[in-house]
Amino acid sequence: xxxxxxxxxxxxxxxxxxxxxxxxxxxxxEIHRPxxxxxxxxxxLAGGIGEADLALEMDGEDLGAEWLLGTRxxxxxxxxxxxRLVGGGxxxxxxxxxxxxxxxxxxxxQLPGSDGLAGVHVLRxxxxxxxxxxxxxQGGRLVVIGGGFIGAEVASTxxxxxxxxxxxxxxxxxxxxxxxxDMGRIVSAxxxxxxxxxxxxxxxxxLSGESRVDAVLLEDGRTVPADxxxxxxxARPCVEWLEGSGVVLDNGVKCGADGRTSLAGVVAVxxxxxxxDPRAGIHRRVEHWTGAQERPAAAVATLLAGGAxxxxxxxxxxxxxxxxxxKIQFAGHAAGADSVTVEEGAPDDRNVLAVYRRAGHPxxxxxxxxxxxxxxxxxxxxxxxx
Amino acid sequence: xxxxxxLVDLPRGEAFRLDIDPPVSVFHTDDGELFAxxxxxxxxxASLADGWLEGCEVECPLHASKFDLRTGAVDAPPAKLPVRxxxxxxxxxxxxxxxxxxAPNLPPCVASRLAGGPA
Numbered sequence: 263x264x265x266x267x268x269x270x271x272x273x274x275x276x277x278x279x280x281x282x283x284x285x286x287x288x289x290x291x292e293i294h295r296p297x298x299x300x301x302x303x304x305x306x307l308a309g310g311i312g313e314a315d316l317a318l319e320m321d322g323e324d325l326g327a328e329w330l331l332g333t334r335x336x337x338x339x340x341x342x343x344x345x346r347l348v349g350g351g352x353x354x355x356x357x358x359x360x361x362x363x364x365x366x367x368x369x370x371x372q373l374p375g376s377d378g379l380a381g382v383h384v385l386r387x388x389x390x391x392x393x394x395x396x397x398x399x400q401g402g403r404l405v406v407i408g409g410g411f412i413g414a415e416v417a418s419t420x421x422x423x424x425x426x427x428x429x430x431x432x433x434x435x436x437x438x439x440x441x442x443x444d445m446g447r448i449v450s451a452x453x454x455x456x457x458x459x460x461x462x463x464x465x466x467x468x469l470s471g472e473s474r475v476d477a478v479l480l481e482d483g484r485t486v487p488a489d490x491x492x493x494x495x496x497a498r499p500c501v502e503w504l505e506g507s508g509v510v511l512d513n514g515v516k517c518g519a520d521g522r523t524s525l526a527g528v529v530a531v532x533x534x535x536x537x538x539d540p541r542a543g544i545h546r547r548v549e550h551w552t553g554a555q556e557r558p559a560a561a562v563a564t565l566l567a568g569g570a571x572x573x574x575x576x577x578x579x580x581x582x583x584x585x586x587x588x589k590i591q592f593a594g595h596a597a598g599a600d601s602v603t604v605e606e607g608a609p610d611d612r613n614v615l616a617v618y619r620r621a622g623h624p625x626x627x628x629x630x631x632x633x634x635x636x637x638x639x640x641x642x643x644x645x646x647x648x
Numbered sequence: 649x650x651x652x653x654x655l656v657d658l659p660r661g662e663a664f665r666l667d668i669d670p671p672v673s674v675f676h677t678d679d680g681e682l683f684a685x686x687x688x689x690x691x692x693x694a695s696l697a698d699g700w701l702e703g704c705e706v707e708c709p710l711h712a713s714k715f716d717l718r719t720g721a722v723d724a725p726p727a728k729l730p731v732r733x734x735x736x737x738x739x740x741x742x743x744x745x746x747x748x749x750x751a752p753n754l755p756p757c758v759a760s761r762l763a764g765g766p767a
Contacts (some may be wrong), residue, residue: 320728
């Protein structure tokens with residue numbers, strides 16, 4: 263098992279649940295046991311919960327695995343069927359195995375030229391969140407680069423902590439990719455509702471500051487003063503270590519609808535994996551928590567059966583976000599929709615249930631503070647597409 | 649015994665939330681069985697009555713934790729602690745719940761609010 267976050271842990275659990283009683287080695291590049299990432303931009307960053315609350319393993323849970331944490335996979339040798347490790351106390355060691363689960367996740371994209379400048383953060387790991395939390399506690403002016411979900415959640419949390427917050431988004435409408443233009447505009451209006459500045463349609467030229475950042479320079483010539491900068495411009499799959507291994511890569515590990523890769527005995531799950539979506543007829547790399555939690559069971563079944571199982575149709579992808587006290591939920595794919603209808607609530611109240619349709623058929627659903635109705639629609643969406 | 653609702657008013661596949669403190673929900677499964685568990689997810693403040701009921705399992709409407717209605721056990725994370733189960737009785741078409749005397753596993757934000765701390 264290469265990767266020790268949610269997808270890796272879910273795969274390990276699935277292996278045991280599906281009867282695998284052999285040796286199981288779990289390799290993780292972070293020194294931490296598996297922890298939950300969604301709260302890192304929300305409750306954990308706000309100080310509402312601590313590190314113990316983030317643990318994903320249950321008290322007394324024992325998967326009978328050997329955990330090699332703080333060490334990284336540097337390569338996969340297909341003929342030796344071995345993973346080569348670097349770092350930690352395992353430097354240079356090779357682990358041979360009959361089967362491999364690749365769950366190396368994704369890494370936050372950095373802003374070019376921000377290396378070594380104090381006060382500039384990304385948010386992906388527990389260590390990132392600790393560092394940012396400590397800085398936010400000092401207060402001041404925060405500039406968030408990127409109006410996506412991570413950026414929006416950090417802005418919301420920092421605003422609640424009393425910081426002066428500005429969000430800079432290169433696209434004309436934040437969240438237009440995942441939510442579409444109309445709903446992206448409504449959800450991102452939450453910033454403005456709460457007095458957070460939202461600058462859209464303008465790129466970032468660079469950062470200024472000697473040893474510590476003091477401003478964000480925009481491409482239109484404006485300068486936004488900053489004591490802290492958070493870069494939330496997406497993530498890239500951590501698959502460089504597989505180059506030359508024979509595992510086909512294409513925006514992550516290219517996988518079938520059951521998680522199989524181009525190499526026998528190797529499956530991939532979570533943020534690093536681009537699974538074939540049989541409904542859409544394309545590969546999609548889905549970075550949602552629920553995908554990392556649900557798909558490993560299918561991938562592990564594939565691995566244990568040697569690829570002889572017929573993959574089930576996964577439920578439509580689902581994700582959530584909490585911003586300014588509003589619970590945002592989304593299921594399905596907005597990209598293929600040709601209409602969006604508000605079925606309940608009112609956008610101006612930031613309380614809405616909207617259904618995306620393509621040729622009259624629901625393909626996605628968005629909820630703002632509508633958990634009950636949202637679940638009904640999500641269930642219906644799954645029933646229609648299965 | 650606390651009266652919940654009439655059996656005819658709770659179709660299969662639906663849940664009824666009893667607004668006691670902490671709230672308890674009665675689930676009527678597609679197979680016609682009745683189960684009562686704590687309504688609040690043990691991970692974060694969410695009403696399981698709003699969740700996705702499938703078989704003898706309910707999925708939290710927010711973060712997809714799953715609980716076994718029969719035992720209260722966690723079937724899927726992020727929740728780690730079980731919900732309490734409560735006895736259900738139907739008499740003269742009325743559903744009654746005998747609330748467990750065990751301590752509930754409330755999520756950190758709800759527990760601290762009840763204790764008078766910051767939410």
